[in-house]
Amino acid sequence: MSEPASSVRTVVVVGSSVGGVRTAQALRSEGFGGRVVLVGDEARLPYDKPPLSKQFLAGSWGTERVALLTEATADQAGIELRLGVAAERLDVAGRQVVLADGQRLDYDAVVIATGAAARPSPWAARSGVHVVRTMSDSESLQADLRRDDHVVVVGGGFIGAEVAATARSLGREVTVVDPLPVPIGRVVGAAVGSHFAELHRRHGVATRFGTGVESVEGEAGNLRVVLTDGTELTAGTVVVGIGATPNDGWLADSGLLVENGVVCDEFCRAVDAPAVHAVGDVARWFHPDRGEHIRVEHWTNAVDQAVCVAHNIAHPDDLRADRPVEYVWSDQYDWTIQIVGRPHRATEHHLVGDPAADRPRFAALYRGADGQLIAAVTVNWPKALVTCRRLVAAGSTFAAAVTQVEALAAAPARTAGAPA
């Protein structure tokens, strides 16, 4: 049942997180009948990462709840698993993936889905300093969070804010430190971002925004964090959430163009090797609507790209360009935050609803320079998010979008303000 349009018989997918797993599955949905091999450096079965800073870290979800693929579902879909062995090199001319154990996997098409790694802590303490990227990271942090002592989170972005919220829900005293005065302001703008800073304080989490970290010393249970303004914080546990870097080092001698990710065309094929594809955090592809190469570290981007790449491998005479509108969500305390588009490019924004309300439901709509709706941030209001996601994709005017979302707000919601 191999697709007649494709001469591809074997696809090797390198990376067993959501981008890789969804690519393997989508190849079958797209009717690809050849061999699919999924390579992953972790020995664990593929798991999903968003819960690692939230439900999994809190201990309310176990490993089965975050599984992306079991042996049975892999078998059913005809996906061969090669887990616990990293890909070490890519031989583009020979069309082989070289594994760390010396084995070589032949491919007709390869998908690079090796993701990104947490930027390591630049501050070296003997122990007790964590990053959160893998399941092992989350497990080891979870163990330290059982101790009732002060937690200092360095980095006020999504991961840092989610970890702070989880640690707080476990009863810990928490302080979030970030050199930016409004950390999430980079994404949503300073005005809207100030409500996110307030969210921490409302839940009893201290913030030291606008202050950097000078040093972290000591060991788990007894750490000393010195800030750039000279303040010293004592902590039992420190969590560092200061971004991620693409896992593209193993491609250094492949001859592929690698510059902050694998550089790809609009079809997510490596620019100089059309049998090589990339998805997710490690892909820097040409977004046709942007007119530039971009790299996006969002879950939904990896999943969408997986479908696009699977389609392009299974149907090479019907190539589809990947042109998504960015979408990301974050769950912090009692807020479900959803962001569509690129708010930081806006010239002005309009608020619908009151962010200062107790467990609010609100939306911020963002206007681009040419009068279009270019982005929206919603809190506890999925209906408004879905509406804005459609409007941004359709190129709606800002004015029309504001009218539509205000009409939504006026409609009686049956359980407005109730937990989602």
Add this chain to the structure above:
Amino acid sequence: MPVLKADFEACQGYGNCITGAPDAYDIDDDGVVVLLKQEITDEERPRIEEAARSCPVSALTVEDS
């Protein structure tokens, strides 16, 4: 014909399904997924199955009837 299933308790209103298959999924005022049809054709199955798989909490499935 393939059948659409949803776990309405699990749904968190992330909305990815609607972007992938707006003819099959929508959202209500409470932020919970709405199935716009029960049965789908084999032709539309790949696209709708991929949309179902884009759910961050795995609330959606396409099953053989």
